[in-house]
Amino acid sequence: MTNDDVLIIGSGVAALQLAVKLTNDLNVRIITKEKIRTANSYLAQGGIAAALGVNDHPSKHIVDTLEAGRFHNNQEVVQEVITAAPDLIMHIAQQGDIFDKKRNGELFLGMEGAHSEKRIVHGGGDATGKNVMEHLISELGQKRNITIEENVFAYELLLNAKQNRCIGVKARTSTEGIQSFYGKHVIIATGGCGQLYTYTSNAKTVSGDGIAMAYLAGADIVDMEFNQFHPTLLYINGETKGLISEAVRGEGATLVTDDGTQIMEGVHPLKDLGPRHVVSQRIYEFLKNGKQIYLDISNIDDFEKRFPSITSICEGNGIQIAGGKIPVAPGSHFLMGGIKTDLMGRSSIDGLYAIGEASCTGLHGANRLASNSLLEGLFQGERLSKWINETCKIPQELEQNKYFIHPNQERVLNLPNVQQIKDLMMERVGIVRNEENLKKQLAWLNQYKAESIQLDTCSPEDITKVFMLIIANLITDAALKRTESRGGHFRSDFPKEDDHQWLRKTIIHNYKQGMEKCNEHIETALAT
Ligand SMILES: Cc1cc2nc3c(=O)[nH]c(=O)nc-3n(C[C@H](O)[C@H](O)[C@H](O)COP(=O)(O)OP(=O)(O)OC[C@H]3O[C@@H](n4cnc5c(N)ncnc54)[C@H](O)[C@@H]3O)c2cc1C
Numbered sequence: 001m002t003n004d005d006v007l008i009i010g011s012g013v014a015a016l017q018l019a020v021k022l023t024n025d026l027n028v029r030i031i032t033k034e035k036i037r038t039a040n041s042y043l044a045q046g047g048i049a050a051a052l053g054v055n056d057h058p059s060k061h062i063v064d065t066l067e068a069g070r071f072h073n074n075q076e077v078v079q080e081v082i083t084a085a086p087d088l089i090m091h092i093a094q095q096g097d098i099f100d101k102k103r104n105g106e107l108f109l110g111m112e113g114a115h116s117e118k119r120i121v122h123g124g125g126d127a128t129g130k131n132v133m134e135h136l137i138s139e140l141g142q143k144r145n146i147t148i149e150e151n152v153f154a155y156e157l158l159l160n161a162k163q164n165r166c167i168g169v170k171a172r173t174s175t176e177g178i179q180s181f182y183g184k185h186v187i188i189a190t191g192g193c194g195q196l197y198t199y200t201s202n203a204k205t206v207s208g209d210g211i212a213m214a215y216l217a218g219a220d221i222v223d224m225e226f227n228q229f230h231p232t233l234l235y236i237n238g239e240t241k242g243l244i245s246e247a248v249r250g251e252g253a254t255l256v257t258d259d260g261t262q263i264m265e266g267v268h269p270l271k272d273l274g275p276r277h278v279v280s281q282r283i284y285e286f287l288k289n290g291k292q293i294y295l296d297i298s299n300i301d302d303f304e305k306r307f308p309s310i311t312s313i314c315e316g317n318g319i320q321i322a323g324g325k326i327p328v329a330p331g332s333h334f335l336m337g338g339i340k341t342d343l344m345g346r347s348s349i350d351g352l353y354a355i356g357e358a359s360c361t362g363l364h365g366a367n368r369l370a371s372n373s374l375l376e377g378l379f380q381g382e383r384l385s386k387w388i389n390e391t392c393k394i395p396q397e398l399e400q401n402k403y404f405i406h407p408n409q410e411r412v413l414n415l416p417n418v419q420q421i422k423d424l425m426m427e428r429v430g431i432v433r434n435e436e437n438l439k440k441q442l443a444w445l446n447q448y449k450a451e452s453i454q455l456d457t458c459s460p461e462d463i464t465k466v467f468m469l470i471i472a473n474l475i476t477d478a479a480l481k482r483t484e485s486r487g488g489h490f491r492s493d494f495p496k497e498d499d500h501q502w503l504r505k506t507i508i509h510n511y512k513q514g515m516e517k518c519n520e521h522i523e524t525a526l527a528t
Helices: 013-021 058-068 075-093 128-141 209-217 246-250 276-288 308-316 373-391 418-428 435-446 460-481
Strands: 002-009 028-031 146-149 152-159 166-173 177-188 227-236 239-243 254-256 293-296 325-335 338-340 352-354 505-510 515-520
Touching: 002 013, 002 166, 013 028, 013 128, 013 373, 028 177, 058 075, 075 373, 128 373, 152 177, 152 209, 152 460, 177 209, 209 338, 209 352, 209 460, 227 246, 227 276, 239 308, 239 325, 254 276, 276 293, 276 325, 418 435, 418 460, 435 460, 460 505
Parallel strands: 002 028, 002 177, 028 146, 177 352
Antiparallel strands: 152 166, 166 177, 227 239, 227 325, 254 293, 293 325, 505 515
16 A cells, blocks of 8 residues: 555656646655556657747647537637747747757757647657657756556555545556555546547557546546547558658648649638548548548658658558558547546536546647647646645645455456457547447446446456547537537537537536536637
8 A cells, every 4th residue: 555645647848847846745656557658649640739930829739629529529628738839938948959940959849730830849850759758857857756557457446434525546567466556636637538549640559548537436527539540540451550740741742642632722711721520531531432631741851850750650560651642541549538627627526626638627629729739748747736735735644545456267258359449439429420329329328337347356358458448438418419529529410510409508417427418618819
């Protein structure tokens, strides 16, 4: 049993930023499912958005964020995060050689889809996430108050006797079997749920665990129907092999068919740099009709130098950059919804926080603007650290009692295999949805009654499946209820946005309170 001031679950950018910013007098523990670097954050290629250009202004970045989010965003959150972005990025840039710079020392600013200005700061060409994570990991190395435990699979949040405060988490460890970790502040930073789908850009550990745990503990979960499918994953023999960043289209690559026809002509005014859901749907239409789509990169000079990571992914999979064409398909990339929190990361349960992609602050609305998520994680990590640094001095009632050992025998459950869950989610709750498929999927999911399965005696593989089934249920149910198309959620039977019925209406799930309701955002319009 361990007992810390701050217990952080996950080791992505939000987790590490929080840990780095907490004061040295706090005991901090990070537990993470595999290695510290096994995280979507480490894979992030494109960069981080901030209005740093001479012609740019946060108000332009705000408008782009709201437009991409189809005005489902929490406007106050958007304003606060986007306005803070330039200072946040400049501060990190001053810490070392993290971002790419021009000869005159200014930061390089790249272009990405749905941005109206060049404002994407990147590092190592297309290794931004790696650079930022390595910087944070080296900062952590200087701090003696932080313990990092790898290969710890958190699976059940612990509440106090009154069931109104989160006090820790149960986890499977590689050495100790089942162990309880306690903390005055328990932070879920476990990322989104990309692994729910057959085609995905996400790290293998990112399958919605933290959101499922929070849901089972009774926290409010929102906006699960808003899933972003990235238009361009490398696609070989029916499998996706990694991400081809939007920055490639930002540098001039276009989407073409076998015979070179440009498929985004006449589809959206921004053509290949249109919002991700528009581009993904367009590629999906061609693939469904048996036509392969390619990124034509022939007009990008020095591709290998500008995009070293993508070059290595392609060449490692037998695609030569000199050929000028990369086969692509859309796949699950980012979850806009998650555990409902304020900007500080506070969930609806005392003592429980969520930051990074596991949380839903409302920044992204119905669809994330490219390169806004590393920004959100960095912002939230810093904001939550300020809150904890101030409040942790107040004594908290702590209840620690249990130490669990590995059960002698694991139960064998009758659950579908992981591939089946992914394939059915892709087919029925993927890029294009409709009532018939969503109902079929709900009926299929409901037979497993995943929410009532006792997890202590399950194998880690079965726990993963239980979490996947719970997340699949939340997504499917919300997608069925939202009878319109908006952002990352597209219904072929309701293909238009329905502002009258749905603008800023959020579907909230709460298992403990049996609450599945729609909640209207009440917000003041931004003066832009
Ligand atoms: C290929 C790719 C490229 C991207 N490019 C960009 C980009 O250019 N710009 C941008 O802004 N965003 C980008 N994104 C999105 C961005 O990387 C993520 O949204 C962001 O990094 C999420 O960070 P996070 O802190 O929430 O956690 P993540 O980085 O998702 O990490 C989650 C952590 O939690 C751990 N974990 C999960 N479950 C458990 C459990 N049960 N117990 C213990 N630990 C657990 C995981 O192992 C991992 O360490 C990209 C995403 C991908 C996949």
